[in-house]
Structures are given as structure tokens and as C-alpha cells.
Amino acid sequence: MKLTKKILLEESMMPTKWYNIVADMENKPLPLLNPKSQKPVTAEDLEIIFPKAIAEQELSTERWIDIPEEVYNIYKIYRPTPLVRASGLEKALDTPAKIYFKNESVSPVGSHKLNTAVPQAYYNAKEGVKHLTTETGAGQWGSSLSIAGAHFGLDVKVFMVKNSYYAKPYRQLVMKTYGGEVFASPSEFTQCGRDILAKDPECGGSLGIAISEAVEVALNQPNTKYALGSVLNHVILHQTIIGLEAEKQMEIVGDFPDKIIACFGGGSNMAGITFPFLRHKLSGEKKDLQIIAAEPAACPKLSCGEFKYDFGDSSGLTPMIPMYTLGHNFQPSQIHAAGLRYHGAGQLVSQLRKDGFIDAVSIEQQECFDAGILFSRAEGIIPAPESTHAIATVIREALKAKEAGKEEVILFNLSGHGLLDMKSYEQFI
């Protein structure tokens, strides 16, 4: 029998609802806190920077939330994404493990970020917002929000971590082609940026700083809201489309994963692929399912961080989040996987980690790029530097399975391709 390489879903089979894991958590996450009052954040608090619908989703405890038709129609540009049997990688490793990956790199921006950019732009436009602001590290998220904004007639300002801005010139051109406006952060455009530059004119920026700048503009400019590409519950909610599709696709081939692996930055791609499967572990039905978050050794919040209330940004503008964190002023070293250089882990993932449902590993850069190169040659797709963390972890697990002679089923998320990050590969080839 010939191997089916790609397990496709027809558009008509695309899930019509997102999955909210809060509904199934025995220990609900601690609330976000308003940093001034120290009281739980309310929808009204959130509506200062987010539209009503997003604020509601952030606090929702509903299990299933409808995907609006307008969002669904744009998802169809690239979704459902293929589930792929990594037969080339299996062969290269000579492992008995069956390796599958969900290929989110087929999105036109090259990553999973569009899954939440589209609904966020939609809800903002629907409520009459005209301008969006956001931050971006590697540029995946900024590109996604730029095209999502174009779809719904919003203009988008992106604060891009300065080091990335100069290291990744193609990324800013992508954003600009889509109609986005891009600032190297810290910038002279905001008070917060100016303050930082006054102290340190050479500051290369960080995600925390870029968030502060984007939030400042959203607070001070009329008809403007802020959009975040990871960490928060509504972002994770939108990303569950990944796992919901993967679940249907695994059913088609009659497999259920023993292990699900994803790289970990703010948590959205990891939660997106794992939460729909994790619900079967929460229910007790799939007790042995193991979830592994793959972190860079340079920024290991789940592996080595502390669980406590901390800010989501570096200047303390956001609500306090109960989470695993390295401290909101933590400055990770300049690894290539810019999308993983974030100090905290978000509310849902952190609670689930605390309760033992999520494992974490942290990996050095060299091992990740070695894995990325091996994968490129075996499967043809050059992975994003972020995704190489997942692949390195998959390789470790597949080799363990080989040693144990176990035909394990491993699923991972290929969160994006690396074509716009080729400079990162230079020192490793």
C-alpha cells in the first residue's frame, strides 16, 4: 500500500468553532489582575485596548465559540492546512516512531500567526475600530496582522524589535507590501521609546518594549486598538483551529498521538495544536498523552521560571498575569528564534504546567539548527528557527523510541517556514 504523505481536509470539514480549554480545567487559572487596583481584570478593563468581542473571549468560560463566517472565509485561503507524515525524517532517523506534523507553514505569511490575526482584525473592524497597533519580534505576527488588516480595511502600525528590523529586511517589506506601517522599536514615535533611547541609544529592543510602545499608541490615539499575537487566552482560543483540524486528520489515518511537541514562545502555537488533544487527557480518556513544550535554552520560562504574578510587557502597562516567568525585565540573549524570546508563559499554559499536564525541555541553538538542516533535506521544507526547537525535540524522542524499539506516534507543529529567516541559517551551514 502506498503511503499517504499528506492528510488533507476538505474546506467543508474545517471546524466551525474554536475550543476554549478553560471549560474543561479542574483548577481554573487565577485571574488576571489590574495592576493599579490589584483586583481581577474585568471586560471593561480590557476594552480600553481591545474590542468588546475580544475582551469577552479573553474571559469566556464557554467551551465552544463560533468562528464568524467572515473569518471562516478568509481562513479558507490557506486552511485546512495539511497534516503530513514525516516519512523522510523517519527514514533519516531509522526510527520505528510514526511522525506527523501539522504544516502551518503553508499560510501565505508562512506561519500559524494568521489564525488569530484574522479574527482579531475582524472583531475590531466590526466594532468600528480604524487603526490597530502591535509589536513583532521575528516579524511573523506583524506580517499576519498587516494582511488581516488589509482584508478588513484597517490600517496597522507594527513596532518591530530593532535588532530584528535590521536583521530581517525582507520581513518589513512583507508587512509594507500588505500595507502595514513598520517602526524599529524602541522608536522615537512613543514616549516609552524615547525614554529608553535616552538611556540607551543603542538598545536593540525586546518584545516587552515593543508591546509597551504599541499599547501606548493604542491608549492615546483615537479609534485605535491594540492586538497581541500570543500569550493571552483569546489568541490561544483562535489557534485551537490547528489542533481541531489535526484531530480530525489523525482520525482519518486512525492514529492518536502518544506525544505532541511544539516550540514555545508565548504559547499560542503550542496551545493551538495541543489543547484540543489535551481535553481528552483532562477528561481522563487519554491519560498517557504527553505534551512537550520546546523552549530555547536562552529563554526557558517553563523549564526554569517561577510561577507568580508578573507583567506581560517590560514597562508594566499590561495586567498582571499568573504565570511561569523569568521576570518581565529578563533580557534573553540574541538567539535567532526571535519569536521565542519572551519572558512569560501565559495564564492557561502556566496553570496546566503547574498541574502536571505539560512538560518542557530547553534546547541549545546548535542542536536546533542541526535539526532544521536535517529536516530540510529530509522533508524539503526549511523550518523557521522557532520551529526547529520542536523538530530537535521530536528527533530526541524518535531516537529514544528507536532505542526502546517502540512504534510511538509523535505529532508536532511546524509553526512556520524559514524562507524569510535564511540569514539565521548562515552560521550553521
Next chain:
Amino acid sequence: MKLTKKILLEESMMPTKWYNIVADMENKPLPLLNPKSQKPVTAEDLEIIFPKAIAEQELSTERWIDIPEEVYNIYKIYRPTPLVRASGLEKALDTPAKIYFKNESVSPVGSHKLNTAVPQAYYNAKEGVKHLTTETGAGQWGSSLSIAGAHFGLDVKVFMVKNSYYAKPYRQLVMKTYGGEVFASPSEFTQCGRDILAKDPECGGSLGIAISEAVEVALNQPNTKYALGSVLNHVILHQTIIGLEAEKQMEIVGDFPDKIIACFGGGSNMAGITFPFLRHKLSGEKKDLQIIAAEPAACPKLSCGEFKYDFGDSSGLTPMIPMYTLGHNFQPSQIHAAGLRYHGAGQLVSQLRKDGFIDAVSIEQQECFDAGILFSRAEGIIPAPESTHAIATVIREALKAKEAGKEEVILFNLSGHGLLDMKSYEQFI
């Protein structure tokens, strides 16, 4: 009823044979000529630089040629590619035309070039060849042959036009990540390169020079053959997988194109999508089908060239090809669509053009990039500079249809995405 955005084919529906249009041409193309003897080229002549199977395909008159299983299995990494309803573009143009595009940009290298790189690497490996050489301009072809080589254990040497080598650093990194060896051409590696550098150390290179270097190595190094990415019949044969899939996909939605449009460089993507449909025009069954090749105004061989015997390269090493040509020494200006800067049109396309089956238009760069930006925002995908020529032509035709109030069916080939060519967009945004 909800619109189906992407018309997918299951892997099991992928065509198992390529289509050779020669079998259905009433006027067969004139033969290639050996430049020394002025006699028709034989398989033996071709086997000096190509493997036997490729030489045979180049001269074959069989209508259908089996796709080897090993090739088929690698095609499955990205094929069948989606046929997409360009509903966003239709809306942006407010046209009654129904616009479809075949999305070849989903290949891991970002273009259709892999369709022929895979079989070429396969046939070489099968005949015991260990090393392949080739030239590349923009880098799409060099990337494709590098990963195809990796799949079949061949090492690949790519001579990349020196100007492109430095202007497109991401492209050479893609090739190197796949394991290819890349030389800035002219290089010190070949006699021909050394001769040129001795005369002009600053020489920026050309496709003609790069071909000469690649052929020199193939001729002088043991166990080494040469591979070409366009123009020749065997390349076009492999590319017919595009149109054969599209034909099945159009059947699924119950449409047949009135017009098929593709950009035109060496002809392989244009022939690839159109020939399977064109056979129904050759048979008299679909008399009204119109095929339009979209050329850059800087290199309009089909629109303004002369039909005659000419060399395929600038230094006169290749066989003489009966074709529309601007002259083998023609130097097109430095437009961004490097893949369309070729002086000739190939044997099959030229004969069909001469016999009135193919129309051609030529378009200025500004109109193409305007079209590319409009398409990016409407459909989310940033097209390759080459592909924008097809899109600009589609827009012209869709606006004509609007004026005439005609619900025309237009199909075009999105030959590649532009993510590795973002520098090209810089001056237009």
C-alpha cells in the same frame, strides 16, 4: 451556498503520467540542430550532458509518459497543489469574470521549478550519475535542483549569476541549507570562468556564462551531468503535471477556462499549465480557448521576436533551436523578474505560437508590481515578480470582461511566491 475557495485533489487523484503535446501537434516542431554538423540532434548527442532517459524524453513523440513511483512519492510532499478561486481579486476588481489560479507557490522552494528538478535528479541517480551541475539566475531553479539532489543522494553544483548571488543572499542560503554548492559565476572553478575573470575581474555574470561554466564541469568531471530548468521539451513535459491537475480540478467545479494566462520566461510554467488544456483546442473540441503568454516589455520574444534557428545560450554551445528569439546575444535590461530575462521561447511553444494557438502580450514592470501588490492584499499571497506578469494580464482581461458584462472563466498559473524576492518590491511600495 458558500463559495469553495480552494479546490483540492487527494493524492490518490494525482495524475500518473505527464502529457507530451508533440503527439497532438499537426505541424511538428522543426528539429533541434547540432551546431557543428547542422544535422538534427540525436539522443546520442544529448547524452553527452544528459542521462539517457532525459535524452529520450527530449525527442519523444509518445503522448503519455509514466511518472516514476520515486518521483511521484516526492511530488506528494507538495502536490497536488490547490486550484484557488481568486474571489478576493474578483471582488477588488468588481468583475463578473470567474478567476481561478493554480497555486504552485505552495511547493517548499516556493515555485513550480521542483516539478522538473525531481524527475531530472531521479533519472540521473538511476543511471549512476553522482554529480549534477546547473546555472541559476534568480535562484528558484538552483534551490529546486539542490533539494531534488538531496532526495536522491546527488551532489549539486550551482553556478549563480554573480550579480544575483550578492543581490539575493537568502537564495544562496536556501541552496546551501539543502546541501547544494554555490559558486558566484564567473568563478575561478572553471577555465571559462577564469578566462572571463582574467579579462574582466569585475564581471557581474550572465545566464550564458553560468551555463558555460556548468556545462564545462559536466563535460570534464567524471560521473557528472548537467540539468536545465526551462526551455527544453523534457522540462515542459514534467511541468504538464500542473495543467493535468488543474484540468481535473476545473472538472470538479464544472468549469472550463475561456482564457489561460501565464508568465513567460523559458516557457516551462506557461506550457505546464496550458498544454493539457490546449490539447482540446488542437483536437477541435475547444476552439474558443485562448492562451495568453505574459512577457516583460524588457524581453518580448513571443510578441516582438523573430522565428528562426538560434542558440539557447549566449556563447553558442547548445544545439540550435527553432524558435521565436530576440537573438542569443540580446541583453534584456535588469528587471526584477530575473526568471523572464531569457532571449528565446523554445521549440514547442514557438511552433504553437507560429500556428496561431498561443497569443502573447508584453507588460511594463510598474503595471506588474501594481498588480502584485493588489493581489497580495486581495488574496494574501505575495506573488513572485515573474508571476505578477500573469496577474497584470489577468487584471486586464477581467476588466475587459467587466466592460463587456461577460462572465468569463479565467485561469492563471501562480508560478511562485515572492517571499525570497522582497527586495524587488521595495521600490514599488
